Each structure stands twice: as C-alpha cells, then as structure tokens.
Amino acid sequence: MDILTFMQQMVNGFSLGSMYALIAIGYTMVYGVLRLINFAHGDIMMVGAFLGYALMTTFELSFPVAVLLSVILSALLGMLMDKIAYKPLREAPKISLLITAIGISFFLENAFTVFGGGTPRPFPVPDYMEKIFDVSGVIFSVASIMVPVVTLILLLGILYVLYRTKYGMAIRALSFDIKTVNLMGIDGNKIIALVFGLGSALAAVGGLFWAVNYPSVEPMMGVLVGLKAFAAAVVGGIGSVTGAVIGGFIIGFTEVVVIAFWPEMGGYKDAFAFVFLILVLLFKPTGIMGEDLEKGRF
Amino acid sequence: MMNDAIFTRDRLINLALIVTTIWFIWFAQHFFDEYTIRIINNVAIFIILAVSYNLINGITGQFSLEPNGFIAIGAYVTAILTVDAEGMLYQYDIEDPYPWILALQSNFGWALFFSGTISALLALSLAFPVFRVRGDYLAIVTLGFGFIIRILAINSPEITNGSLGINDIPEFSNLYWTGGMAIFTVIAILNIIYSKYGRAMKAVRDDEDAATAMGINTFKIKTMAFTTSAFFEGIGGGLLAALLTSISPDLFTFFLTFQLLIIIVLGGLGSTTGAILGTIFVMAGLEYMRFLDEPMSLFGFETEGTPGMRMVVFSLILILVMLFAREGLMGKKELKDLFKKKKVNK
Numbered sequence: 001m002d003i004l005t006f007m008q009q010m011v012n013g014f015s016l017g018s019m020y021a022l023i024a025i026g027y028t029m030v031y032g033v034l035r036l037i038n039f040a041h042g043d044i045m046m047v048g049a050f051l052g053y054a055l056m057t058t059f060e061l062s063f064p065v066a067v068l069l070s071v072i073l074s075a076l077l078g079m080l081m082d083k084i085a086y087k088p089l090r091e092a093p094k095i096s097l098l099i100t101a102i103g104i105s106f107f108l109e110n111a112f113t114v115f116g117g118g119t120p121r122p123f124p125v126p127d128y129m130e131k132i133f134d135v136s137g138v139i140f141s142v143a144s145i146m147v148p149v150v151t152l153i154l155l156l157g158i159l160y161v162l163y164r165t166k167y168g169m170a171i172r173a174l175s176f177d178i179k180t181v182n183l184m185g186i187d188g189n190k191i192i193a194l195v196f197g198l199g200s201a202l203a204a205v206g207g208l209f210w211a212v213n214y215p216s217v218e219p220m221m222g223v224l225v226g227l228k229a230f231a232a233a234v235v236g237g238i239g240s241v242t243g244a245v246i247g248g249f250i251i252g253f254t255e256v257v258v259i260a261f262w263p264e265m266g267g268y269k270d271a272f273a274f275v276f277l278i279l280v281l282l283f284k285p286t287g288i289m290g291e292d293l294e295k296g297r298f
Numbered sequence: 299m300m301n302d303a304i305f306t307r308d309r310l311i312n313l314a315l316i317v318t319t320i321w322f323i324w325f326a327q328h329f330f331d332e333y334t335i336r337i338i339n340n341v342a343i344f345i346i347l348a349v350s351y352n353l354i355n356g357i358t359g360q361f362s363l364e365p366n367g368f369i370a371i372g373a374y375v376t377a378i379l380t381v382d383a384e385g386m387l388y389q390y391d392i393e394d395p396y397p398w399i400l401a402l403q404s405n406f407g408w409a410l411f412f413s414g415t416i417s418a419l420l421a422l423s424l425a426f427p428v429f430r431v432r433g434d435y436l437a438i439v440t441l442g443f444g445f446i447i448r449i450l451a452i453n454s455p456e457i458t459n460g461s462l463g464i465n466d467i468p469e470f471s472n473l474y475w476t477g478g479m480a481i482f483t484v485i486a487i488l489n490i491i492y493s494k495y496g497r498a499m500k501a502v503r504d505d506e507d508a509a510t511a512m513g514i515n516t517f518k519i520k521t522m523a524f525t526t527s528a529f530f531e532g533i534g535g536g537l538l539a540a541l542l543t544s545i546s547p548d549l550f551t552f553f554l555t556f557q558l559l560i561i562i563v564l565g566g567l568g569s570t571t572g573a574i575l576g577t578i579f580v581m582a583g584l585e586y587m588r589f590l591d592e593p594m595s596l597f598g599f600e601t602e603g604t605p606g607m608r609m610v611v612f613s614l615i616l617i618l619v620m621l622f623a624r625e626g627l628m629g630k631k632e633l634k635d636l637f638k639k640k641k642v643n644k
Contacts, residue, residue, distance in 0.1 A: 037438055088621055098361040100620045107613035113606040227442050267453040274442040281427040
C-alpha cells in the first residue's frame with residue numbers, strides 16, 4: 001500500500017471514528033450516572049438525522065438551521081425519554097430499566113418505519129459540504145474535515161462542562177452516589193435529565209454527520225451504529241468521556257483499515273466492533289481509560 | 299416427613315397436568331384442522347423458547363437478548379443435518395456446499411440434540427468473557443451476537459446458502475415432537491429451578507453480592523443458566539426449522555427476541571407458569587392483531603396498510619407493562635403457589 005492510499009484511509013478513518021465517538025459519549029455518560037445501557041441511544045441518533053432531513057425537505061430550512069433545530073429537538077427527546085420511561089423506574093430492579101430501554105428503542109425504530117417509511121431516503125447534502133480538495137493526491141471533502149474538527153470541539157466542550165462547571169461537578173458526583181447527591185441539595189433528577197440531554201444532542205450531531213457522509217436516512221440506521229458505538233465506549237473504558245472518543249477512533253480506524261487491506265473481508269465489517277468488544281471484556285474489562293467499575297466514573 | 303408418600307398432592311397435580319397435556323396433544327392431532335394444528339405447533343415451540351428464555355432473564359435476573367441468535371443456530375444445524383446431499387446440491391446456487399456439510403447427516407432426534415448442543419457451546423464461549431466482568435454487558439453482547447449470526451449466515455454461502463436460505467427441509471415437526479419437547483423442556487427447567495442451582499440463580503437475581511457472600515459461585519451459576527437456556531433455544535430453533543420447512547437469515551431478526559421478551563414480561567418475569575400463559579396470550583394476540591398491519595378505516599379516515607404497526611403496539615405494551623404493572627400476570631409465582639394461597643385462606 002502506498003503512502004497516498006494510506007493517507008486517504010486515515011482521512012476516512014478519522015471521519016468514521018468521529019461519528020462513533022460522538023455517539024459513544026452519550027452511552028458512556030448515561031452508563032456512568034445510571035449504570036444503564038441506554039439501548040435507545042442509537043435510535044436517538046437516527047431521530048436526529050431524520051429530523052434534519054424533515055426540516056430540510058418539508059420545511060425547506062437551510063442546513064445550519066436544520067442542524068441546530070434537530071440537535072435541540074433531539075436533546076429534548078432524550079430528556080423526555082428519561083422523564084417518561086426511566087425516571088419512574090429509578091428504584092426498580094435494573095432489569096426493568098433495561099427492558100424499558102429496549103422497548104423504547106424498538107418503539108422508535110418501528111414508529112419511524114410506520115410513519116416515515118422503511119426505505120432509505122436520500123439526504124439533501126448542501127453543495128458546500130461536498131466540495132472536494134485535492135492535497136497532493138489525498139482527497140478531502142469539506143465534510144470529512146468538518147466531522148473530526150467538530151467532534152474535537154464538542155469533546156473539549158463536554159470536558160469543560162464536566163470538569164469546570166458546577167453542573168459537571170454534580171454529574172461526576174452522581175456517578176459516585178445518587179442518594180448523597182440528593183442530600184447535598186442537588187436535584188439528582190435534573191442532573192440526570194441534563195446528562196440525557198447532552199448525550200442525545202451529541203448523538204444527533206453524530207447522526208447528522210452520518211447522514212451527510214452516507215447521504216441517506218432510514219429508520220434502522222441507528223441499530224448497528226449504536227452497537228458499535230457502545231463497543232467503542234467499552235473499549236475506551238465505560239464511564240470515561242475521553243475513553244469513549246479514543247474507543248470510537250479505534251473502532252473507526254480498524255474498520256476502515258481492515259477493509260482497505262483485505263477487501264474480501266468487506267462483508268464482515270460489521271462484526272469487527274463486536275470482536276473488539278469480546279476481546280476487551282476478556283483481557284481488559286475496564287477498557288483503556290476506565291477505572292475500577294465500582295469506583296466513581298469520569 | 300410428608301414427602302415420603304409417593305402420591306403427594308403436588309405430584310398428583312403435576313401428573314394430572316402432564317396426562318391432560320398429552321391427551322390434548324393426541325386429541326388435537328386427530329381432530330383439529332390443519333390451521334389450528336399449525337398454531338398449536340407454534341405455541342408449543344414458543345413455550346419451549348419462552349420458558350428457557352425466562353430462566354436467564356427472569357430466574358437469574360441477567361438481561362439477555364440472545365434468543366434470535368441461538369434459534370438461528372439451532373434452525374441451521376437441524377436444516378443442514380436433515381436435508382440430504384442431493385437436495386443441498388440442488389439448492390445451493392451461490393456457492394457449492396463444502397463436502398463436509400454434505401456428509402453431515404442424521405435423523406431428526408439427533409439433529410435436535412446437536413442443535414441444542416452447538417447453541418449451548420456457543421453460549422458457553424459468550425458467557426465466559428461476559429460474566430467474567432458482570433452481567434451488565436450481557437444484553438449488548440447478545441444483541442450484537444444476533445446481528446453477527448445473521449452476517450455470518452449471509453457471508454458463508456458454502457454452509458448456509460447465504461441470503462437464499464435453506465429450503466425443502468423435511469417437515470418432521472408434528473404435535474408429538476413439538477408438544478413432547480415442550481413438556482420435556484418445562485419439566486427440565488422446573489427441575490432446575492427447584493434444585494439447589496435454581497435457588498442459587500434466584501439468589502443471584504435478588505442480590506448478587508449477598509449470593510457471593512453465601513459462597514455461591516455467581517460466575518458458574520450465571521453461565522449455567524445462560525448455557526441451559528441456549529440449549530433449549532437451539533432445540534426450539536430446530537423444531538421451528540422443521541415446521542416452517544424453509545429458513546433464511548431474515549427470519550431470525552430481533553423481532554423474534556422482542557416477541558419472547560414481551561411474552562415473559564407479560565407473563566411475569568421469573569414465573570414458568572407465567573411464561574406459558576404469556577405465550578398463549580401473545581401468540582393469540584399476534585394472530586388477532588394482524589388487522590393492524592392491514593389497511594383499515596378509522597373514524598372515516600382510510601389508513602394504508604402499515605406493516606410495522608403491530609410492533610409499535612407491542613413495544614408500547616412492553617413499556618406500559620414495565621411502568622405500571624411490573625409484575626405481569628403471575629409475578630414470580632408458579633401454579634402451585636396459587637393453590638397454596640387458597641389453602642391458607644381457608
């Protein structure tokens with residue numbers, strides 16, 4: 001493989017990895033606070049992409065406005081999901097929470113299939129996102145640069161919120177002990193809603209990037225991506241936001257590089273993340289950045 | 299002790315139930331029409347699946363989403379073992395089957411046994427990494443497993459005939475097989491539940507730390523529950539393949555798992571009786587709710603046929619049951635617990 005192809009694959013890997021990373025952050029934050037695998041998270045990503053699509057086609061809004069609106073709406077949907085389905089079950093056995101989560105995931109997928117149609121729809125990517133640069137043979141599109149850059153900015157933003165603000169302190173405290181946090185005069189439920197809102201907003205950004213890169217949206221797009229993003233969160237160390245980003249990049253790069261080297265493995269590309277997940281659980285269950293599972297997170 | 303007597307009350311009730319069920323199977327086989335027999339066959343297979351799924355989810359309390367994966371394994375193993383070489387060469391259009399695939403032949407009984415065994419071995423290899431950590435990851439690993447099995451089935455046409463699937467599987471499944479296996483499964487699972495292992499499983503569910511403190515090897519118990527449930531799901535898959543006579547990767551989607559989840563949640567997580575009742579209700583409900591997927595007129599509006607509507611309704615039911623009636627029909631009670639209560643009330 002010559003250096004040009006290699007660089008090209010690096011660009012693709014960065015782009016794919018960023019999208020996994022954005023979605024993995026939501027998984028890792030919710031898991032850190034509630035110890036819940038939020039199965040519906042991948043579907044929030046789908047909803048984000050769908051809202052962007054609907055806002056751009058039906059309401060004919062421009063791309064930036066549609067992105068902003070769909071991110072806000074997705075964040076609200078995440079909070080609503082928490083309020084309706086997870087909040088009443090805070091004291092229930094964990095299995096009830098997990099069952100509700102899978103119920104919501106299945107509900108979102110099928111509701112969008114029924115009301116939006118199951119066939120993939122072409123996503124109206126604005127022309128300036130598809131503009132292509134040729135830097136001495138390596139081909140960049142605006143989107144493939146924008147995705148990693150925006151991911152990094154958002155990661156820094158999230159880290160700032162977590163470590164430099166009162167809200168972040170409350171989130172980190174929640175991951176240690178919810179009851180004590182409530183005793184300190186902090187409304188734990190509000191903070192959990194905030195976590196869901198932040199995670200869902202990031203997932204929506206990921207979904208919109210996905211829709212721009214593979215220009216189509218369909219109701220089931222969140223399932224496999226969600227699974228891989230969760231694998232990324234575990235690889236990075238569940239509970240750690242930085243770890244989620246690292247895990248996302250690892251999974252994204254592996255997928256791109258393996259297919260570049262062995263194109264005949266293309267059919268199995270969706271299985272890599274899963275193999276990674278099993279290997280990490282076998283050899284280093286805490287992941288790269290993770291700490292002991294029983295201690296606090298973040 | 300009272301249990302010294304051979305015919306205790308509980309045993310008589312059990313015996314009566316078994317005899318009635320066998321009589322019902324015989325009666326149905328001889329007097330019911332083909333459509334009804336098919337539904338009863340389906341119900342029997344789903345009882346096998348639901349009761350064994352309940353062992354890991356309800357009794358051991360480890361949330362798992364494995365059934366569709368293991369049902370697929372079981373179905374493919376039975377299909378490969380029972381379709382003869384000639385039929386395979388005729389069907390496998392994408393790639394020629396491997397010679398060893400052609401050589402593998404057995405009768406239906408052994409095919410079912412191997413379906414179960416291979417599923418159980420796979421479950422063992424999944425359980426090892428997952429339960430070494432804690433149960434949390436089981437759900438996502440098993441969810442992924444279901445997808446991987448599908449990807450593998452599509453991408454290895456030499457074994458599974460790819461996305462075309464295997465057709466013309468000899469129709470071995472009849473009421474004696476499905477009903478008989480259902481009875482066998484229920485008895486086997488109940489025996490596990492009432493053994494010391496079953497009590498350990500319940501202890502793991504109720505408080506894992508306390509169970510560890512009492513000297514229970516939780517890793518072993520969880521692995522055992524998961525492997526056992528995979529074994530019976532594999533058998534159920536084999537029966538399903540021999541009932542449907544043709545299988546393809548698209549048959550074993552997540553919807554299958556979701557159906558079973560609804561069944562055990564409605565019936566009451568942790569109750570075998572509940573799983574059986576849930577199966578009957580949900581299977582009847584699925585048949586009845588077919589109208590939802592068809593075009594209909596509602597308050598004067600004509601709606602088009604919407605194929606996903608049943609699933610939307612089902613997922614709403616699941617969420618609502620979890621939010622407002624977490625116990626389901628039976629809670630954690632079994633049939634005999636209901637009898638006991640009456641006795642106390644007198």
